[in-house]
Amino acid sequence: MSSNTVLEADDFVKGLQGIGFDFFTGVPDTILGGIIAHLTEERLYTPAVREDEAVAMAAGAYLGGKIPVVLMQNSGLGNALNVLASLNLIYQIPCLLLVSWRGFEGKDAPEHLVMGETMTTLLDTVRIPHRTLSQKTIVDDLKWTATTFMEKRIPVALLLKKGIVKTIQP
């Protein structure tokens, strides 16, 4: 999978399953559309209505023995922040946050610009480890995700820019 070509959604999902993830919930974004479509087809995806609800469901699933992923647009990080801070981080309940990076380098609709610019600072501030996914480093990125998740037992974020994983819209 290490090249510059756009990753297929099913390969990417296989990669996540390969390191143990088996519960997928979230709120959609265009960048995540291909992944969600594939997860839905495989009957692996449980939609949530808000990002904090998705993080809560993932926490419950973890308590029940699952290894959860929460998919969201970065705007949803704002909604999820309280649950991440006052549940996951203090209870040591991990999840993978697969966050689409809208507003990257200021090239997006106005509503995405503030979060697009400040997201990594925000994650650093609340001490959520993060890494930006790329085709070239995907194998390492997944290895890092698994290791950090297991060692720290806290939420870990993988940031997904446009054009890394194939989506359903051109």
Next chain:
Amino acid sequence: MIGPEEGVMQSRAQAMAAMLELMTDQLLIVCNGFPSREACKLRDRIQNFYMIGSMGATAGIGLGLALAQPDKTVVVFDGDGNVLMSLGTLATISALRPKNLIHVVFDNEVYGTTGNQPTYSRVVGLDKMAKAAGYKNVERVWEREDIVYEFKAMLGDDGPSFLLVKVNEQLEDADRIALSPAELTKRFKGSVT
């Protein structure tokens, strides 16, 4: 709507004690604030998960747990303030229809832990909202006998079920949870898997 008469209503701790007595191996998620402290004092079990923060997330956690453990019954002890904060979760639960989820809401019509500021549940019927969303069983109770009868019925039936328990504002004198949050996770997870 027939409402509770003066003097008939239980305190949340009284209602909770009656329900905890009926529980065997069910998993229990308790919302933040006094409800968790009261449940811990009344009947601490390794299958109890106490929340100390993340208000509004209780039912979401219970839902994720119910989906992950479909063969176990999951009970959620929630509050009116918590439910009002995440009304969307009523829709998610109703749409996903987990058979093994019982959502109990102790409704004292106030934010009791922070000084009894009124909530909107005095005028907005949370049972009606759950019914409209599509929970399979919905009941509204306030007398001890009815609380026990309906909870017992829900424990023996497929859900998702919603039990609105109208209670008075009285708080039980209960200490903060002694275990750390990380210890609570470890203990609870160990009881499940």
